[in-house]
Amino acid sequence: MVDFSNPRASFDQELEHLGHMLNELSQEAIGAYEQIKIALQENKKDVALDVVRHDDTINEMTEEINDLAILLIARQTPVASDLRRVIATLRMSSHLERVADYAVNLAEYILLNEEKDLGTYRDKIIGMIDHLVIMVEEVMKSYDLQDAKMARNVAEMDRTLDDMYTSSLTELFEITRSETTHVAVLATQTILILKYLERAGDHVTNIAEEVAYYVKGKTYEFNKSSVKARYLKDNQ
Amino acid sequence: MAENNKFEVENLDLFYGEFQALKSITMDIEANKVTAFIGPSGCGKSTFLRTLNRMNDLIDTVRIDGEIKLDGQDIYKKDVDVTDLRRRVGMVFQKPNPFPMSIYDNVVYGPRAQGIKDKKKLDEIAESSLRAAALWDEVKDKLNKSGLALSGGQQQRLCIARTIAMKPEIILMDEPTSALDPIATLKVEQLMEELKKEYTIVIVTHSMQQAARISDTTAFFLMGELIEMGDTNDIFSNPKKQQTEDYITGRFG
Numbered sequence: 001m002v003d004f005s006n007p008r009a010s011f012d013q014e015l016e017h018l019g020h021m022l023n024e025l026s027q028e029a030i031g032a033y034e035q036i037k038i039a040l041q042e043n044k045k046d047v048a049l050d051v052v053r054h055d056d057t058i059n060e061m062t063e064e065i066n067d068l069a070i071l072l073i074a075r076q077t078p079v080a081s082d083l084r085r086v087i088a089t090l091r092m093s094s095h096l097e098r099v100a101d102y103a104v105n106l107a108e109y110i111l112l113n114e115e116k117d118l119g120t121y122r123d124k125i126i127g128m129i130d131h132l133v134i135m136v137e138e139v140m141k142s143y144d145l146q147d148a149k150m151a152r153n154v155a156e157m158d159r160t161l162d163d164m165y166t167s168s169l170t171e172l173f174e175i176t177r178s179e180t181t182h183v184a185v186l187a188t189q190t191i192l193i194l195k196y197l198e199r200a201g202d203h204v205t206n207i208a209e210e211v212a213y214y215v216k217g218k219t220y221e222f223n224k225s226s227v228k229a230r231y232l233k234d235n236q
Numbered sequence: 237m238a239e240n241n242k243f244e245v246e247n248l249d250l251f252y253g254e255f256q257a258l259k260s261i262t263m264d265i266e267a268n269k270v271t272a273f274i275g276p277s278g279c280g281k282s283t284f285l286r287t288l289n290r291m292n293d294l295i296d297t298v299r300i301d302g303e304i305k306l307d308g309q310d311i312y313k314k315d316v317d318v319t320d321l322r323r324r325v326g327m328v329f330q331k332p333n334p335f336p337m338s339i340y341d342n343v344v345y346g347p348r349a350q351g352i353k354d355k356k357k358l359d360e361i362a363e364s365s366l367r368a369a370a371l372w373d374e375v376k377d378k379l380n381k382s383g384l385a386l387s388g389g390q391q392q393r394l395c396i397a398r399t400i401a402m403k404p405e406i407i408l409m410d411e412p413t414s415a416l417d418p419i420a421t422l423k424v425e426q427l428m429e430e431l432k433k434e435y436t437i438v439i440v441t442h443s444m445q446q447a448a449r450i451s452d453t454t455a456f457f458l459m460g461e462l463i464e465m466g467d468t469n470d471i472f473s474n475p476k477k478q479q480t481e482d483y484i485t486g487r488f489g
Contacts (some may be wrong), residue, residue, distance in 0.1 A: 008486045077445060079472045082485050217474030 011076045015085060018068055019144070022089050025061045025096050026140045032058070032103035033129050039107065040122055043115040051107035058100045065093040081214070088214035092143070095203040095210070099136065102196040109193055113186075121168070121190050128164050128197040131157070135204045143211050151211035154204065155222030161201035165194045242267040242406060242436045243288060248302035250283060250292065257283045259460045261302070265453075270428055270437045272451035272468070274444060276488065279457040281440050285408050288438065289325035290318050306406075323350075326404035330411040332391035334383030334398075339366075339375050342383040342394055346402040361401050368434070369397035370427050389420025393427065400431075407431065409439040413446065425450045444484055448472045456480045 006012065032051050039048040069090040072078060078086055106125075118125065135157050142150035168190075175187035205222050212220045243265035250258035258280045265271050265288075273281035283292065290311060292298045304311050311321055323346075334342050343365050344358045352358060362379065366372040371393040375386070383394050392412060399407055409428075413421040428437055428450050441447050447454050448468060455465040456479075464471065464480045475481045482488050 006487060011486070079444070079448065079484050080475055080481050083473065 011072075011078075011082075014068070014072055014076070015082065018065065018072065018086065018089050021061065021065050021068065022093055022096070022143070023140060025058065025065065025093055026136055028054070028058050028061060029096050029100040029103070030133050030136055032100050032107075033133050036103055036106045036110070037126055037129050039110050040115075040118075040126060045111055048107040048110040052104055052111070055100065055104045058097060062093050062097040066090060081217070084214045084217060088210040092207045092210045095207045096136075098203045099132075099200045102200040105196050106193060109189060113189070117186050118190060118193075121194075124164065124168065125193060125197065128161055128194070131160055131164070132197060132200055132204065135161075135201060139204055139207045139211065142208065143214075146211075146215050148212040148215040151208040151215075152220075152222060154208040158201045158205045158222075161198050165198035168194055240266050242306065244303075244305045244308075246303045246305075248284075248287065248300070248304060250280075250287060250301075251297075251299045252295070253297040257460050258287070261462050263455060263462060263465055265436065265438060267436045268432055268434075269452040270432050270439060270450055271453045271455065272447035273438070273440045273455050273457060274442075274447050274483075275457035275463075276483070277442075278459075280460040281455075281457045282410055284457065285410055285438060285440050288406070288408055289322050289327060291322075291327065293318065323402045324404055325406045325408060326399035326402055327408045327410070328392070328395050328399055328412050331415050332388055332395050334386070334391050334394050336382065336384055338380045339383050339386070339394060340379040343397050343401050345398060350402075365397040365401040366394075368400045368431070369393045370423065370430070371397055387420070389416050389423060392416060392420070392424060396424075396427065396431075400435075404435065406436040406438065409437065411440055411442060414442060421446070444472075456483060458483070 003009065032054065035047050035051050038044060039051070069086050072086050073083075076082075115122070135154055138157070139151060139154045142148070142154060172187045172191050172194075176184045176191075178184045178187070209220050209222050212218075212222075241264040243263075245261055245263050245265075248258055248261040249256060261284060273285060275281045286292050287300065287304060288311075292300070300312060306321070306324070310316075335345060337345075340362050343362045344352075347358060347361050352361070363372060363376075366375060371390060374390060375381075375394075383391065386394060392415075396407070396412075413424050416424065425446065428439070431437060432452075439447075439451065451468045453465065454468045454471040456463045456471070456475075456477075458479055464475060464477045466476070470476075471480065472484060475484065
């Protein structure tokens with residue numbers, strides 16, 4: 001028996017499948033950061049190597065989302081919230097891929113350096129990773145629930161990552177002036193690692209903006225960095 | 237009256253006997269724009285289109301309340317010359333309906349009926365109307381051939397030329413491409429883009445993609461009511477009413 005109660009039932013299934021693929025991609029990104037944590041905590045370079053190797057899979061998943069989104073647009077000509085959902089999902093997937101790329105950058109650092117090199121910053125980095133993972137989980141929840149307010153809250157969480165990054169800068173810049181080249185290099189690398197995590201947080205904020213766009217049909221800019229906000233305030 | 241409005245409709249009710257087909261429709265139709273009416277079968281969109289040149293007058297049981305103003309004048313007032321109204325507000329139908337006569341005679345049928353006899357004048361009207369309907373180049377060497385010998389798409393453009401020959405201000409189109417193949421459809425759509433520079437176009441269409449492609453303004457009807465009307469970009473990207481969203485996304489249960 002054909003059920004006519006929803007003439008778009010098969011399209012709905014495909015849209016749901018697209019959503020599942022995005023969720024899987026987010027799980028992969030989270031998995032990469034969990035592995036980075038293990039590699040840092042237990043000094044396991046082989047785990048870091050896994051993260052680097054697994055990056056191809058993440059890229060392939062992103063491409064699959066891209067292909068399905070293009071097919072859905074071509075074959076189903078979605079409009080209104082359907083179209084926004086497809087477009088938002090497409091853009092979210094590329095932000096998630098970037099988030100995962102930063103995990104690869106972290107893995108590469110771990111492969112090239114020793115555990116002790118990070119010194120007291122190791123715990124700070126782990127703290128940032130924990131916070132980032134929660135942000136990814138929350139933003140995906142907001143996508144599944146189509147909850148723009150929840151997405152906005154995720155963007156607020158990004159301030160913590162920003163603060164964790166900026167609060168370390170003064171001290172680290174000081175160390176880069178050290179006369180010992182090796183120490184200066186390590187401090188610079190630490191700045192980069194903190195910056196990767198801060199940037200990953202920005203991408204999660206972008207994802208939150210996509211959720212809000214999909215739900216509300218308007219473009220939002222949650223991601224006003226504190227530097228930009230200060231600039232705008234000073235130049236009013 | 238807002239300067240750019242061609243039609244201003246206020247609280248229009250229409251009854252077929254006891255059945256109310258249109259419920260308190262209020263809308264403005266802007267000059268030199270394409271306005272599309274969409275909605276499921278039986279929603280009242282074609283009925284409403286026909287009130288704009290009083291085609292419903294021909295049905296005995298129809299009763300109309302409310303007001304439709306064309307350039308500020310009520311078209312339902314007693315002293316309105318309906319023939320003149322229909323000259324000003326031309327109509328193109330779903331199925332191309334050329335008369336069983338030559339292409340030339342089809343186009344000049346209206347002007348002749350109005351008493352124009354001068355051959356030179358009629359030739360001018362024929363050429364300019366066929367050019368405006370983007371048909372001239374295809375038929376200029378066979379103007380004496382039967383209009384019925386043309387392809388479906390050409391026949392529809394001939395009907396548009398016949399409408400244009402009357403020098404209307406508004407062209408109403410009731411699903412003008414539903415009987416045409418995709419290429420002929422796109423030609424008529426291209427033509428509409430061109431025609432709106434001179435005329436105001438109101439089109440009823442079942443093709444949502446067509447409404448999205450060609451119209452400036454879209455009005456969504458449901459069960460005799462105007463649910464939502466607005467800029468076509470807004471209607472198709474972020475409609476305000478849930479019923480509109482359900483209809484255009486195809487989830488009309």
